[in-house]
Amino acid sequence: MLARIGLEPGDVEFYAEQLSGILAHIDRLKELDTDAIPPTAQVVEVANTLREDVPRPGLSQAEALANAPAAVDGFFRVPSIQDEA
Amino acid sequence: MSKTKLTELTIKEAARLLRLRSFSAAELVTAHAEQIERLDHRVKAFLRFTPELWEKQAEEADRRIARGDLGPLVGIPMAVKDVLCVRGVETTAGSRILSGFRPPYTGTAISRLFAAGAVMLGVTNCDEFAMGSSTENSGYHPTHNPWDLDRVPGGSSGGSAAAVAAGEAMIALGTDTGGSIRQPAALCGVVGMKPTYGRVSRYGLIAFASSLDQIGPFTRSVEDTAIVLDAMAGHDPLDATSSTRPNDVLRDFDAGVKGMRLGVPREYYDVEGIEPAVKAAIDTAIKSLRDAGAEIVDVTLPHTDYGLAAYYIIAPAECSSNLARFDGVRYGFCQDGQNITESYERTRRKGFGTEVRRRVMLGTYALSSGYYDAYYLKAQKVRTLIKRDFDAAFERCDAIISATSPTVAFPIGAKTKNPLSMYLCDVLTLGGNLAGLPGISVPCGMTDEVLPVGLQVLAPQWREDVALRVARAYEVASGVKAEVAPLV
Numbered sequence: 001m002l003a004r005i006g007l008e009p010g011d012v013e014f015y016a017e018q019l020s021g022i023l024a025h026i027d028r029l030k031e032l033d034t035d036a037i038p039p040t041a042q043v044v045e046v047a048n049t050l051r052e053d054v055p056r057p058g059l060s061q062a063e064a065l066a067n068a069p070a071a072v073d074g075f076f077r078v079p080s081i082q083d084e085a
Numbered sequence: 086m087s088k089t090k091l092t093e094l095t096i097k098e099a100a101r102l103l104r105l106r107s108f109s110a111a112e113l114v115t116a117h118a119e120q121i122e123r124l125d126h127r128v129k130a131f132l133r134f135t136p137e138l139w140e141k142q143a144e145e146a147d148r149r150i151a152r153g154d155l156g157p158l159v160g161i162p163m164a165v166k167d168v169l170c171v172r173g174v175e176t177t178a179g180s181r182i183l184s185g186f187r188p189p190y191t192g193t194a195i196s197r198l199f200a201a202g203a204v205m206l207g208v209t210n211c212d213e214f215a216m217g218s219s220t221e222n223s224g225y226h227p228t229h230n231p232w233d234l235d236r237v238p239g240g241s242s243g244g245s246a247a248a249v250a251a252g253e254a255m256i257a258l259g260t261d262t263g264g265s266i267r268q269p270a271a272l273c274g275v276v277g278m279k280p281t282y283g284r285v286s287r288y289g290l291i292a293f294a295s296s297l298d299q300i301g302p303f304t305r306s307v308e309d310t311a312i313v314l315d316a317m318a319g320h321d322p323l324d325a326t327s328s329t330r331p332n333d334v335l336r337d338f339d340a341g342v343k344g345m346r347l348g349v350p351r352e353y354y355d356v357e358g359i360e361p362a363v364k365a366a367i368d369t370a371i372k373s374l375r376d377a378g379a380e381i382v383d384v385t386l387p388h389t390d391y392g393l394a395a396y397y398i399i400a401p402a403e404c405s406s407n408l409a410r411f412d413g414v415r416y417g418f419c420q421d422g423q424n425i426t427e428s429y430e431r432t433r434r435k436g437f438g439t440e441v442r443r444r445v446m447l448g449t450y451a452l453s454s455g456y457y458d459a460y461y462l463k464a465q466k467v468r469t470l471i472k473r474d475f476d477a478a479f480e481r482c483d484a485i486i487s488a489t490s491p492t493v494a495f496p497i498g499a500k501t502k503n504p505l506s507m508y509l510c511d512v513l514t515l516g517g518n519l520a521g522l523p524g525i526s527v528p529c530g531m532t533d534e535v536l537p538v539g540l541q542v543l544a545p546q547w548r549e550d551v552a553l554r555v556a557r558a559y560e561v562a563s564g565v566k567a568e569v570a571p572l573v
Contacts, residue, residue, distance in 0.1 A: 002449045002453060003298060003405060003433075003442075003445045003446050003449040004409075004412070004426070004429040004430055004433055005406075005430060005433045005434055005437065005442050005446065006427075006430030006431050006433065006434035007163060007434070007443060008434065010258050011371065015442075015443060015446065018443060018504055019443065019446065019450075021398060021503075021504070022443075022447065022504060022505060022508075023447075025393065025394055025397070025505060026394045026397060026460070027394075028390070028391060029391060029394050029395065029398075029463050029464065029467055030463075031391075032388075032391060032466075032467060032470065033171050034463060034466035034467065034470070035145070035468060037466040037467075037469050038220075038466070038469055039462055039465030039466050039468070039469065040466075040468040040472060041296065041465060041520035042296060042326075043282055043296065043468070043472060043519070043520060044281065044282050044283045044328065044521050044546060045328075046283055046325075046326055046327070046328055049326075054549050059189055059190075060340045063189040064415075065186070066189065066416055067185070067186050067187060067189075067415065067416035068414070068416065069413060069416075069417070069418070069419035069484040070419070071140055071549070076414050077416055078414055078425055078428065079421060079422060079423065079425050079427070079428045080424055080425065081424070081425045
């Protein structure tokens with residue numbers, strides 16, 4: 001699933017009912033004719049803020065790894081990516 | 086001065102007395118620590134405390150005061166919502182998935198308040214990843230409303246609102262994405278403000294919905310709110326959405342409402358589910374403002390009925406993207422699997438609570454190919470319609486007034502079975518987020534059951550000064566003050 005959230009027994013029924021209820025409410029948006037309306041992605045005037053391409057100090061490797069559940073030799077350690085079914 | 090009284094002062098009063106050396110910053114923070122000790126096992130506003138920080142900061146504050154520093158926030162005790170990063174302080178977004186996480190940096194808004202001399206007491210409870218209207222979605226425990234411990238403080242910034250209402254802090258920081266500062270402020274009888282989107286830097290805020298989130302203060306007076314906002318606001322190069330507009334939130338603060346036009350939107354006034362006691366309190370507030378010289382004008386926000394639907398596509402969609410990073414790899418809780426995908430799925434199933442999982446699923450669906458146009462794009466177009474509603478209303482009035490919440494604080498557990506009933510708590514606040522407007526909630530009286538009601542003032546974008554001015558005029562005209570709840 002795109003959300004990468006595992007489902008346990010009972011989850012499907014539990015969420016299906018609630019999500020259906022929410023989606024039923026959301027369906028009312030169909031009542032509105034929005035063909036000629038532009039979408040709003042950003043609600044204030046700020047747009048495409050850029051800065052000079054000048055490097056700045058960032059986190060050290062130690063700082064970046066400090067919260068890792070599993071770190072080895074300066075890397076974040078994860079289960080294998082290649083053995084997926 | 087007795088120690089109990091220290092925790093009932095406003096920031097303005099405390100600053101004056103600190104300068105007069107009536108007490109020291111160390112004594113002020115100790116009084117708050119004692120209040121917390123006395124009450125917080127019942128209120129449960131806090132998740133964790135920062136005594137090493139407050140001792141150091143109070144000492145520094147006393148040094149500054151001795152040197153003649155007149156800054157209005159020097160020595161003032163502050164609590165911080167669990168979504169705001171402070172270097173080295175465990176920050177978990179109210180979630181088990183980030184348990185143990187210690188940020189390697191401090192966010193800009195808090196850095197500015199630290200530089201201004203504020204003293205950090207600890208981290209307050211919230212709904213997980215700021216998703217909720219009652220703080221019952223916290224991965225740790227609910228917070229209890231200081232006015233009635235069997236009731237919710239509101240959410241998602243319920244811990245912060247409760248801390249200020251209980252006299253445990255003079256400032257508490259919260260965040261507002263759909264109403265999460267204003268609604269708990271109303272339910273707890275304190276002042277809470279959401280700035281214009283882009284007014285306060287979001288650098289250091291654990292993101293929920295990036296086009297809606299804003300950081301803001303809880304305090305016990307409108308003037309205190311203005312002082313804190315003034316210190317936090319302003320452009321930050323580390324937040325690409327922060328505005329370069331000058332910070333003028335204090336303009337005409339005490340000018341009053343004489344000659345101002347205040348709009349009452351009929352859709353808000355008559356919103357479905359508004360309790361009679363709330364309506365009565367708002368009517369009284371409108372009368373106070375009219376008596377103070379304001380012209381009350383009928384306005385309309387025709388797309389109000391569609392706001393919840395638009396919000397509950399946009400916010401979950403944005404959150405599904407923002408929460409993708411919580412995968413057990415770089416920080417927080419990890420539940421291993423046989424391969425990387427299983428590891429992600431197990432970590433997120435176990436680490437995220439029900440509401441978060443609900444919204445991530447909803448958001449992922451709304452953005453998925455085949456549904457993007459029907460849901461996310463549609464919601465963004467409705468967002469335009471809602472923004473235009475406000476633009477049109479502001480042609481006829483200077484500020485909009487309404488109830489902040491349709492109901493007073495409800496009993497813990499009353500709305501948890503039906504998510505939609507919980508979402509309806511935000512019908513009067515989420516429009517302000519969709520349109521990027523500044524909004525403030527001020528206490529406007531108590532019901533017969535001694536439960537607080539809040540009056541919301543919404544102003545045009547960048548006009549925090551207008552919202553503050555109206556709120557201040559109301560506070561003065563009505564005589565209604567935010568009080569510390571009488572918990573023994």
